[in-house]
Amino acid sequence: MKEGPTAATLDAAPTAVPAPERSLWFYLRTALSLAVLLLVVGAGTVLIVLPKVAGAIPRTVLTQSMEPTLPPGTLIVVRPVTPDQVAVGDVVTYQIESGKPDVITHRVIGIDFTPSGTRTFTFKGDNNAVADADPVKEMQIVGRLWYSVPLIGYLSLWLNGDARAVIVPVLAGLLFLFAAYMFINGIVGAVRGRRRGPDADV
Secondary structure (H helix, E strand, C coil), X not given: CCCCCCHHHHHCXXXXXXXXXXXXXXXXXXXXXXXXXXXXXXXXXXXXXXXHHHCCEEEECCCCCCCCCCCCCCEEEEECCCHHHCCCCCEEEEECCCCCCCEEEEEEEEEEECCCCCEEEEXXXXXXXXXXXXXXXXXXXXXXXEEEEXXXXXXXXXXXXXXXXXXXXXXXXXXXXXXXXXXXXXXXXXXXXXHHCCCCCC
């Protein structure tokens, strides 16, 4: 005949260990690490991934002609469009001279047609008193403003050419790894603390 469990056996049964209380610093650290991770992922998506995927062109605003909409230092991402997609009110980048690299980004305030049926565009900076001097031809249109990010343009201007191709991916990777480490470290710390219980040796 088998005997039932003794008192000693009952006393040895495992009991639930209450979760340890977390300090304010623990929650702040976890929230900060998650925020940094999301910021890095979001910035990388907005500044690098989206322009590459869409074939868009990042540029930097250098003058005050489009204030307050696009103050100096703003990074603008310009998406290629056909002339027939441009409407009055659009912010568009155009070549000052056809085929030349110098460009201006202003707002379209008028569209006209030549006798041959081609379009010409009248531009004006939001902060300018008068319209741009010369009508812009269809072939001068580079693209329409897709989105903009304040202040980041100065960094983009500094990181140009070969430097951009090397430094930007490296910095983005390092920031992503740092943020991921902080977040994972916080989660691991929480799991370990829960297993130890409030009376565990530190």
